Amino acid sequence: xxxxxxxxxxxxxxxxxxxxxxxxxxxxxxxxxxxxxxxxxxxxxxxxxxxxxxxxxxxxxxxxxxxxxxxxxxxxxxxxxxxxxxxxxxxxxxxxxxxxxxxxxxxxxxxxxxxxxxxxxxxxxxxx
Numbered sequence: 515x516x517x518x519x520x521x522x523x524x525x526x527x528x529x530x531x532x533x534x535x536x537x538x539x540x541x542x543x544x545x546x547x548x549x550x551x552x553x554x555x556x557x558x559x560x561x562x563x564x565x566x567x568x569x570x571x572x573x574x575x576x577x578x579x580x581x582x583x584x585x586x587x588x589x590x591x592x593x594x595x596x597x598x599x600x601x602x603x604x605x606x607x608x609x610x611x612x613x614x615x616x617x618x619x620x621x622x623x624x625x626x627x628x629x630x631x632x633x634x635x636x637x638x639x640x641x642x
Contacts (some may be wrong), residue, residue: 566615
């Protein structure tokens with residue numbers, strides 16, 4: 515059985531290596547951040563609309579989350595329709611998300627145990 519000190523050290527290590535790609539105007543993103551904090555984690559918060567991931571980082575997050583590119587795109591975002599992305603290839607979708615981060619579904623969370631797109635929020639529990 516882990517001692518309280520080792521448990522605290524483990525939590526600190528996880529918190530240090532936990533990142534949320536966050537949009538503060540999104541209720542799901544806010545709920546996800548709250549869940550992390552309720553679990554004793556204070557993640558690094560990346561407001562991805564201000565500091566978007568690179569295309570390569572996006573590819574890695576999508577791969578590590580175990581989803582396909584289309585699953586990481588905000589199809590209800592008006593820009594999705596404006597750019598005619600319904601029939602776009604994965605490469606075209608990645609290019610569009612890299613250029614227009616508003617198209618990235620949120621929130622992505624990265625912990626030492628893995629990466630998830632926290633939609634629904636309960637998906638986050640898999641990597642806590």
